[in-house]
Amino acid sequence: MDAVTQLQRQLVDYTNTLFHEGFLDEQFNQLQQLQDESNPDFVVEVVSLFFQDSERLLNELAKILEQQNIDFKKVDAHVHQLKGSSSSIGAQTVQRVCIAFRNSCEEKNIEGCQKCLQHVKHEYTLVKNKLETLFKLEQQVLAAGGTIPMY
Amino acid sequence: MFEVFVWSLMGLVDCYIICCRHVKEGVSTSIKMESCNCIEPQWPADELLMKYQYISDFFIALAYFSIPLELIYFVKKSAVFPYRWVLVQFGAFIVLCGATHLINLWTFSMHSRTVAVVMTTSKVLTAVVSCATALMLVHIIPDLLSVKTRELFLKNKAAELDREMGLIRTQEETGRHVRMLTHEIRSTLDRHTILKTTLIELGRTLALEECALWMPTRTGLELQLSYTLRQQNPVGYTVPIQLPVINQVFSSNRAMKISPNCPVARLRPLQGKYMPGEVVAVRVPLLHLSNFQINDWPELSTKRYALMVLMLPADSARQWHVHELELVEVVADQVAVALSHAAILEESMRARDLLMEQNIALDLARREAETAIRARNDFLAVMNHEMRTPMHAIIALSSLLQETELTPEQRLMVETILKSSNLLATLVNDVLDLSRLEDGSLQLELGTYNLHAVFREVLNLIKPIASVKKLMITLNLAPDLPEYAVGDEKRLMQTLLNVVGNAVKFSKEGSVSITAFVAKSESLRDSRAPDFFPVPSENHFYLRVQVKDSGAGINPQDTPKLFTKFAQNQTLVTRNSGGSGLGLAICKRFVNLMEGHIWLESEGLGKGCTAIFIVKLGIPEHSNDSKLAFGQKMSGHGQTNFPGLKVLVMDDNSVSRSVTKGLLVHLGCDVMVVSSSEECLRVISQEHQVVFMDVCMPGIDGYDVAVHIHEKFTRRHERPLIVALTGNTDKVTKENFMKVGMDGVILKPVSLEKMRSVLLDLLEHRVLFEAM
Numbered sequence: 047m048d049a050v051t052q053l054q055r056q057l058v059d060y061t062n063t064l065f066h067e068g069f070l071d072e073q074f075n076q077l078q079q080l081q082d083e084s085n086p087d088f089v090v091e092v093v094s095l096f097f098q099d100s101e102r103l104l105n106e107l108a109k110i111l112e113q114q115n116i117d118f119k120k121v122d123a124h125v126h127q128l129k130g131s132s133s134s135i136g137a138q139t140v141q142r143v144c145i146a147f148r149n150s151c152e153e154k155n156i157e158g159c160q161k162c163l164q165h166v167k168h169e170y171t172l173v174k175n176k177l178e179t180l181f182k183l184e185q186q187v188l189a190a191g192g193t194i195p196m197y
Numbered sequence: 198m199f200e201v202f203v204w205s206l207m208g209l210v211d212c213y214i215i216c217c218r219h220v221k222e223g224v225s226t227s228i229k230m231e232s233c234n235c236i237e238p239q240w241p242a243d244e245l246l247m248k249y250q251y252i253s254d255f256f257i258a259l260a261y262f263s264i265p266l267e268l269i270y271f272v273k274k275s276a277v278f279p280y281r282w283v284l285v286q287f288g289a290f291i292v293l294c295g296a297t298h299l300i301n302l303w304t305f306s307m308h309s310r311t312v313a314v315v316m317t318t319s320k321v322l323t324a325v326v327s328c329a330t331a332l333m334l335v336h337i338i339p340d341l342l343s344v345k346t347r348e349l350f351l352k353n354k355a356a357e358l359d360r361e362m363g364l365i366r367t368q369e370e371t372g373r374h375v376r377m378l379t380h381e382i383r384s385t386l387d388r389h390t391i392l393k394t395t396l397i398e399l400g401r402t403l404a405l406e407e408c409a410l411w412m413p414t415r416t417g418l419e420l421q422l423s424y425t426l427r428q429q430n431p432v433g434y435t436v437p438i439q440l441p442v443i444n445q446v447f448s449s450n451r452a453m454k455i456s457p458n459c460p461v462a463r464l465r466p467l468q469g470k471y472m473p474g475e476v477v478a479v480r481v482p483l484l485h486l487s488n489f490q491i492n493d494w495p496e497l498s499t500k501r502y503a504l505m506v507l508m509l510p511a512d513s514a515r516q517w518h519v520h521e522l523e524l525v526e527v528v529a530d531q532v533a534v535a536l537s538h539a540a541i542l543e544e545s546m547r548a549r550d551l552l553m554e555q556n557i558a559l560d561l562a563r564r565e566a567e568t569a570i571r572a573r574n575d576f577l578a579v580m581n582h583e584m585r586t587p588m589h590a591i592i593a594l595s596s597l598l599q600e601t602e603l604t605p606e607q608r609l610m611v612e613t614i615l616k617s618s619n620l621l622a623t624l625v626n627d628v629l630d631l632s633r634l635e636d637g638s639l640q641l642e643l644g645t646y647n648l649h650a651v652f653r654e655v656l657n658l659i660k661p662i663a664s665v666k667k668l669m670i671t672l673n674l675a676p677d678l679p680e681y682a683v684g685d686e687k688r689l690m691q692t693l694l695n696v697v698g699n700a701v702k703f704s705k706e707g708s709v710s711i712t713a714f715v716a717k718s719e720s721l722r723d724s725r726a727p728d729f730f731p732v733p734s735e736n737h738f739y740l741r742v743q744v745k746d747s748g749a750g751i752n753p754q755d756t757p758k759l760f761t762k763f764a765q766n767q768t769l770v771t772r773n774s775g776g777s778g779l780g781l782a783i784c785k786r787f788v789n790l791m792e793g794h795i796w797l798e799s800e801g802l803g804k805g806c807t808a809i810f811i812v813k814l815g816i817p818e819h820s821n822d823s824k825l826a827f828g829q830k831m832s833g834h835g836q837t838n839f840p841g842l843k844v845l846v847m848d849d850n851s852v853s854r855s856v857t858k859g860l861l862v863h864l865g866c867d868v869m870v871v872s873s874s875e876e877c878l879r880v881i882s883q884e885h886q887v888v889f890m891d892v893c894m895p896g897i898d899g900y901d902v903a904v905h906i907h908e909k910f911t912r913r914h915e916r917p918l919i920v921a922l923t924g925n926t927d928k929v930t931k932e933n934f935m936k937v938g939m940d941g942v943i944l945k946p947v948s949l950e951k952m953r954s955v956l957l958d959l960l961e962h963r964v965l966f967e968a969m
């Protein structure tokens with residue numbers, strides 16, 4: 047098989063796996079649709095934004111939860127932001143954990159919050175790795191002279 | 198007249214006396230006339246007598262002259278006097294008599310010859326006139342006499358007329374009484390009042406002593422005293438009905454006099470000393486409702502009568518007059534009519550009460566039925582959701598499970614689970630659909646779709662099963678069949694699937710052919726469907742689909758049952774293949790909703806079967822066509838729907854902000870982004886046509902921003918449209934949005950299609966409220 051085709055195939059398979067495994071959802075598709083000639087790096091840009099935003103939020107959350115008097119309102123606000131971001135790009139798993147996190151906040155359950163934070167970090171890291179791999183593959187395809195297939 | 202007669206008689210007597218004297222004079226004068234030329238009066242020896250004669254003559258003359266004056270005076274006064282000529286004669290006669298007597302006065306003394314001559318002349322004239330008068334009187338006196346007779350006659354006549362007048366007046370009064378009585382009787386519809394009033398009024402009008410009414414008992418063998426005038430509480434005194442006197446009265450409709458001694462009349466102990474008053478009895482017909490047939494106005498044979506007995510006061514020597522009897526008869530008739538009216542009224546009141554009761558019962562039943570239906574619908578709605586959710590989970594997870602690594606037996610098990618749950622899901626859907634169909638709450642969802650695609654899809658779905666059964670499926674679409682149609686795609690597909698599925702199910706071998714074409718008017722009407730009146734029109738066409746199979750066929754006797762719910766043909770084939778028997782019933786409902794008709798034709802068992810249905814579909818307009826084609830193309834490739842549309846996006850989350858921006862840029866908008874509400878209010882201007890704001894942001898609430906925007910731009914066409922982006926789906930939120938004046942709400946996450954349609958709607962209608 048042609049190298050380009052093989053790479054493309056790999057890319058497609060990988061993307062499909064991501065979807066199947068539930069890391070990404072329909073929203074990610076939407077993002078990919080928005081990418082066109084006038085906006086060739088749209089997805090990468092948005093996802094990078096997501097990474098930046100999420101890391102910032104996660105650090106903030108860690109800081110707040112270490113304090114003695116936890117301001118749950120602030121925690122909630124941050125988690126809300128994270129939830130919004132993750133749902134905007136279709137990071138399903140992260141979004142789900144955020145929902146659970148918010149519940150813990152409402153209950154003012156410190157332990158629950160801590161657990162959720164760990165969970166979110168974990169999921170976020172997973173998604174981040176997957177997406178970075180995806181982008182690498184895309185780069186490879188482009189480098190080989192092919193085009194990124196539309197899903 | 199009598200006086201005139203007297204006077205004339207006197208006149209005659211005078212004449213006679215005068216004549217006698219003259220004769221006497223004449224004898225003595227003829228002797229003395231030879232000696233001297235003067236006439237010597239006859240001075241008798243007794244001067245006293247002469248004197249008296251002189252005086253009498255004088256008075257007589259006076260009287261004689263005054264009589265005609267009187268006559269003239271009075272006659273002139275009276276208007277009518279037919280005998281003028283006679284009067285003149287008489288007058289002349291009297292005047293002359295008077296003149297004679299007057300001249301006679303001169304003859305008592307020495308008088309000349311002239312006086313004698315005058316005297317003689319007057320006497321002669323008097324004689325002439327008096328004879329004439331006498332003759333005239335012969336004619337007149339009988340007339341005058343007869344006047345008196347006439348007067349007597351007239352008097353008698355007058356008396357007679359008076360009597361008759363009296364009679365007429367009495368009759369009129371009686372008539373008035375009857376009218377009043379009738380009015381009294383008819384003014385009430387209550388039986389007892391009618392009868393009581395009758396007796397009272399009759400008693401009053403006719404001044405009766407006693408008045409009684411005998412009513413026939415239930416058995417009809419006796420008459421019972423029911424009402425009396427004087428006695429307040431009549432005892433239940435009965436008299437057998439077969440008495441001769443009673444029969445006599447009943448046999449005629451006239452009031453009859455009966456003996457006061459007969460049992461019906463012996464109501465009171467004898468009051469008077471002598472004669473009890475005369476008694477009259479009359480029958481009162483009692484009319485039943487059943488007597489009022491159109492053609493035979495009450496027949497005598499079925500008559501029941503009551504007896505009314507009227508008694509005049511004792512010792513009054515009063516008699517029953519004819520007009521009184523007539524009055525009684527009239528009253529009896531009126532009473533009969535009034536009673537029948539009362540009976541009719543009672544009947545109608547009873548019927549009305551019955552109707553009201555029934556109405557109440559019906560209403561109650563209806564309400565109960567409605568409650569039951571509502572309860573069922575609620576139940577179904579709940580069950581709908583409750584049942585589908587687990588079903589969905591089962592099906593989804595089973596299919597996922599299928600995709601994993603399984604041992605063959607596990608795979609088999611999973612497949613069975615999947616099949617069963619699919620079947621169950623279909624059943625649930627079927628039942629729910631049918632119940633909605635029956636309520637009439639199902640409405641077709643109209644849309645434009647590709648007709649050919651529908652058929653192809655059905656074919657694709659059915660191919661696997663058919664190939665397993667080794668059945669050949671063919672699809673023939675007529676060339677003039679439009680590619681696009683307007684209608685309910687889902688339901689059409691459901692119907693088609695069901696019909697084709699049945700065809701496949703009931704064919705063990707052979708082939709199944711599906712034909713579809715546009716039905717022309719001749720083929721529209723079918724003798725099997727007498728009340729199917731297809732009306733082709735400009736925007737619609739009738740699609741006719743025929744599915745022919747080579748299966749078991751249908752017994753012609755079973756055809757009517759085919760479309761009934763839950764009824765199945767008890768053949769081996771159907772029992773094995775399962776199914777709830779609802780499929781065709783649902784199809785029929787769908788087809789009816791599409792203003793069409795569905796039926797099955799079969800030549801008999803084992804000869805295959807053809808299912809035919811005709812449905813009305815709409816022809817899409819050309820603009821729809823292009824829109825559809827347009828819409829069906831995948832978006833992307835830089836379709837600029839909204840070139841240059843200035844949009845402001847307010848979102849504090851950088852990721853979602855850039856996603857939304859990307860969306861809008863992709864759609865060709867000119868997007869400006871702000872991350873806070875203060876910035877938004879600062880930047881917003883008339884140029885921006887739409888503002889997308891993420892609600893529940895820190896700082897100023899999204900709602901407040903909307904309010905501020907409304908304040909800033911007072912005129913509607915200057916103000917940008919405000920659309921809220923939110924992840925919150927509850928109704929309260931939506932209401933809040935409406936309150937602060939948002940023009941639309943979108944639920945996050947937003948897809949490209951959604952955004953496109955949102956913008957379209959917004960710009961077209963300037964308002965959008967997505968069903969959440």
